[in-house]
Amino acid sequence: MLRLNLLTVFLSLLNVLIIIDCSLVLDSVFVVLRHGDRNPYYVYPNDPFDKTYWNEHGGIGNLIEKGEKRIKVAAKFYQEQYATLLNNNNDDHVITSTVKRAIQTAEIFMKEMNKTATFERNDKMLNINAKCEKAKKSQDDWLLKKSEELMPNDTFIRYIANKTGENYGENVLDNLIHLTDLADALKVERDQLKLNVSEWITDPETVTILSELDKKAFAEMTYPHEVRRLRAGLLLKNIRDQMENKNSSQKFHLYSTHDYNQILLLQILNSYDHLGENNLVPPTYVSGVVFEVYRNETDENQ
CATH class of the missing domain: 3.40.50.1240 (Phosphoglycerate mutase-like)
Structure with a gap:
């Protein structure tokens, strides 16, 4: 053996x-x-x-x-x-x-x-x-439970919606996915590819909020x-x-x-x-x- x-x-x-x-x-x-x-x-x-x-x-x-x-x-x-x-x-x-x-x-x-x-x-x-419906439901239920800890405040979400043109509505899970996808995209454009991005993307507060959201959401998505x-x-x-x-x-x-x-x-x-x-x-x-x-x-x- x-x-x-x-x-x-x-x-x-x-x-x-x-x-x-x-x-x-x-x-x-x-x-x-x-x-x-x-x-x-x-x-x-x-x-x-x-x-x-x-x-x-x-x-x-x-x-x-x-x-x-x-x-x-x-x-x-x-x-x-x-x-x-x-x-x-x-x-x-x-x-x-x-x-x-x-x-x-x-x-x-x-x-x-x-x-x-x-x-x-x-x-x-x-x-x-x-x-996999069971896995998706388990993940969605957990993210909804943790959403208050994960999501930025409404003021920041409105700010991001204005800058990106993305629709942030009443669906908390959709909003969370949009924000984590955005955080990843901006990180790639700004930090990895070094593109000439807009000033709001390099704003320290925006960078910190999205970066922390991305890390925490990553952890929670694989937790259940x-x-x-x-x-x-x-x-x-x-x-x-x-x-x-x-x-x-x-x-x-x-x-x-x-x-x-x-x-x-x-x-x-x-x-x-x-x-x-x-x-x-x-x-x-x-x-x-x-x-x-x-x-x-x-x-x-x-």
Whole structure:
């Protein structure tokens, strides 16, 4: 029977030292990878960088050049780290969400490692937005319960509505989604792409309010246990099934997904401590959750 060690990696290419018995030999590895740097996936009505602009600059929500470079650096790191597991010529089976940036991330990653692969697209396993009525209801109910703590005051919402042209009505959940999508879009435009944005976007108070909202909402969206079970269960089962599959020759397993899915996976394993009250930091681009499987060479029963 294989003995398992869990390694979680959240800052890109973060090395974590694990002290193991010298009789244990690395048998296989499973990497749950977040996609690379991307364009915004939301465009507000008054945004001067409209859909036409983004279609001319790689596409809404798609990978950008910086993201592709980061993926290649990560792939080289994994190639060096797990060289002994990558020396077969067989096609590896890689699973991704159906989102273009996740698919491209997997393709670039495997190509950079000089590995051929067959790709399976599976949103139920790797996309938190996949249709699941139970998970959605559980999440919506929880967000409504926490909405008073999450939502800015009405004055700020009216201010944002005036600046963005977005319709903020009576539906609290819709308003929350609009604000978190806006916070992400402005962060990408302002901080990552360094675009020449309007003054209100760089206003310190606006930046602080939207940034804190985004972090807190991120934490709450992945908090309910039912959401974790329904959204992370299939991925965890697939990983475990592959670990126990003695007939498989594949030693390196890649899952290309999104930050929410990474966190859900670690939360269901009680292994994620980055969402503490004072440190609400989601995973970075191309961060990975890594499961290493070791074989005990001195004891056939372990």
